[in-house]
Amino acid sequence: MATHRENELADIISGIASGEVTLLNLIKSLGEYLTATEEDIRAKGVGLLSDVLSRCPREKVTRQHVNVLVAFYIAKLEDTDTVIPSLRGLLPLASFPQLGAADAVTIVKAIFAHVTMKAHVVSTRHIVFKIFDLLLSRYCQALKEMGDEFLSGYVKVAEGEKDPRNLLLSFAMIRVIAIEFDIGTHVDNLYDITFCYFPITFKPPPNDPYGISTEQLQQALLSAMTSTPLFGPVALPLFIEKLSSSAGHIKRDTLRTLEACLPVYGPAIALRHASQLWEVFKIEVFIPADQETEACALKATQSLLRTLYAEATDDLDGPATEICHECLKVLREPEKNQAQHAIKVLGACIATTPAIARFALSQAIPHLIDLFQKPDEISYRAPILACITGILMAVRDVSSGDDAQKYAKEALLNPYKEQLMGALSAGVKSGSCRRPALEGMLQLVQIPSLLTSEELSRVVNDVNELLDPSSDDIDDLRPNALGVLLAVSKVMPKLVEEMTLPLLFAALPDHAPPIDSDAEIAQYQRILSSLSTLCVQPALFDTLVIRLSTKLDLICSHVRRVHAETPSGNHGAVREANAAYAHSILTVLDQVLKKKIELGHVDVQKHVERLVPQLYALFIQAALSAQSNAEVAAEPRTVSAAAGIISSIIRTLSREGQEKFASTLFAAYYSGNVAGITDGRLKPSDGIPFSPFAGGSPSSQKNLIALFSAAVIGLRKETKLQLADASDTLTALLQWYLNDAENDLQAEAALHTIATLLNKHVEEADTFVSTHRVALWNDVVLPKHVSGDRRRKAIRAWVWVTKALLVRHHPGAQHCVDSLFTLLEDEDVNWDVAKAVGGISSIGEDILNKKNYAVVRILYAQRFLSSTLPRILEGYRLSKEPRQQIAYLAALTSLIKSVPKSMYSQDLPTLMPLLLRGLDLPDVEMRANVVETLISISTDETKEPGLISEHASTIVTALLKNCLPNDMSSTRLRVAALRCLGALPHNIRYDILHSLKPVVIRQLARVLDDPKRAVRKEAVDTRSSWYMFHG
């Protein structure tokens, strides 16, 4: 039936659109229906007309039509049976451009006269509100001229409305009316239809079709409440009443509303209620129920003060003075709990207007300084300084204000600067005051142009005393002290450079202390870590590079000298100690460089001509030495620290810069010409040649492949390399890796080089991909007669080749992965293959990333996962042998560990049983992988409800087993198992877990005695979560 009617309607409308039918014809032919005596026929007739109107093209409706229709509908409004269809017709009319202002007034009057809102259902009332909304926005002036008639009429329409949709419209209209109309005698009525809804307690029902949120409604109401100052006198008593009689979110809502309303209502009315308001705010700020309410109350207080003292005046009589004095009274006991609240209130006052800030500071700071200087308050100096710091923080955080009320922060504090500096400076020198004093200094330094350079140098001087590297008493304060110096270095780097750095450098020994002198080692490490914090600014970094590279030279020559003096002695310990010292120095340089790169400092680049050649010279010289045991720089770990620096610097170079550098690099490594890379520091050697890739080259030279790889990794794809043939180069590297690499440093360096070159230059390496790669598989990985070690080594290379191709969606990657899968059934290597599967997917963390200009396509990991996961599941299902199953399980755990959870969450129901079996794997690391995966699943139970719940008791039992210390465990595994166990009560329903509670609590008692502190801590937390777990 409905569709039948729908079709007819469509016919009529297309008729009107084409001009075959006119509206008047339609009305004429509807004639008898429109006036029929049967009420339902009349209603249907009018309804049809309204439906046509709401859908017919507007240009087909003339002004004359509109007049007739308005008159028609208004007449029909008088007829109770046709009210609803008439309103449905008036709604489209109200939006027609042909409608005149006079029509609008007529419609409004008719609705006022004939529509009784309370008698109608929500949907009808909604039509009325929509009609008013349209008319009010289009004919505001005409309706305004209706005066009282409109106002009282509208109040009657809106009165008692409860539907949130309608209220949204009504609130918006009230705002327009209050702003545009002369509401003089109707304030109370408008107040009634607005404020009776405060506070909004509406909660949208589940699946609310209209999707109106509480916040939307609150916002709309707020805009109505803040529409006119005339509401002030009636509204403020209401708010005050609500504040004293409510709690929780209603209280916060009221405070937020006051914050918004006070500026609108204006100073006169605010002043009349000021002391009452402060009385209620005070309770919230001095005895806060919670932090959120406290913050709301502070903001409301600020709003009150800003309203009262909006005019820039120094006359602060009244609330401002009263509030400050009240705080000051509390600050007579700065060591007590309330003092901290007083500081917050003062801080809020400071952020209101400059005049109030001046006044608050003039009261608080002299008072606190006074207390600080009183001999009998000496034991409270730390809390006093904490109060001062709190106030300084408020000043620092004040935004600079608008033009009318401009804050000059330095002028605010200038009068007290001397005294503040004195107190803080004294504080830095004494025990418990140090921390608040340092924090206070940090604030002063951060307020622009407050301190002069002399004053800043006083600060540096005071703080320097805390850096004494020989003492570990103040280790906890060191970060604060460095924080102050760092802040100074941003304003005046020179001061830190000239006053602090020399102290630190002077305390840095020229060679390492004996290997067993813990205190001295800790001392140089403290200095280095201080330097690493401070020397980020370009000027300071230059000094750091110069001083530390000199230090490196001294360290190297020291060890050489020791060897030369007693060539027969055993100097292993000396070399180890100094190599570690050099390593620490290089690490600091690396850390600072990384920080600088993050900050976008451009002075990093120039070090390709300074630090980089120095490092190559240092290390190549060591590698060429006939006596490598006298060479600090021959130590692999030290080499690897230098590699980090080289990568960081090379990455920042432009293509041209990289090409220039790369040619010297290749000349050194492939032709033994080291003059370029060391910038002339080393001459082409006449003794031992530098030929790290040559067969039979000493290990000390081979280690330096790490410095080759470090540079190559960071080269851009566009950077032209002078390679004879990319495939030959890659093959040679691969052979070198298989046959010559003797330690992990060398192996990794070769593999990284292969991966980065292959990834960036695969187009030029066809032969490698098609022939040499396959040969690696067929000749080394596959044959059973090749030794296990060599096969494993080859698998590792295979993984890197796969990664390099996979990230760029190279078709060869698929073959690489397929081949690996065939080996999952080879018992000699399947364990390694299983781990390799995970290794392939963990790409982002290593060197093949955008930072290193690798060619990385989006979603490569996703693609890999979605092709690999089903294979693993299938393989697991089909494998008969338990050992093979375990290999698939192992592959699964290492795969899942290395990709984000979102990638496999839809497969979790299938994966879950396998993961749980994974908790019994013999390999500790794999079990830890499974547990960590479970943690991330269980903390996100909402997305997969029931997944954990379903297996709850199995999981709990398996986790408890993995919490206990034994031979087959590790700290990582136990910590993870406990964390997972501890996450369950927060994410799983009580009724599912409650039967397990006693077992868990009993079992965990044993874990509380774990030999490792980290495990004990987790055990305590987990057990506590279970104790707190209630229905």
Added chain:
Amino acid sequence: MEQPQSFNANPRLFTPASDSYRKKQKSRLWALDDHSDESDDEEDTVIDEQEIFDLLRSITDPEHPRTLEELNVISRKQVRVRGNIVDVEFTPTNPGCGMAHVIGLAIVVRLIRSLPPRFKLNISLTQGSHQSAAQVMKQLNDKERVSAAMEVDALMESINTCLATAGRRGSYSE
């Protein structure tokens, strides 16, 4: 009693001690190497005073939203470990504090839940700090009375509220 709800409305606050008194373990020669995995390197350790103080310091006072450490109800010097015996002393904020028993119970419950069962607890109040110290101490060291108290739901509810923050162990950055 002028203020029945509050035994001490504006207690003195103490600057919390530094994060941990525990000196860094033996400095490591290659310490700045950030690739090393810290957790498995940790040496085996025994439960010491610092560890037990860490368990207790961030318990919230039943009256104020402040920790026992901030209110100086407990300090590290008030914890002692002798073999399998743990002595803990605490100091109520004022001698008439009616919450002393609840504070003590919170400490006991926390330790029962967090220490291996081999430990014997011995709880005391600082001498002269409370008018009914002897009575409170007797209650706290009587195993049966403690377990009876732990059966009272209303009491445990407030104890659990105090203990909800205990896991912070003196760290204030959430």
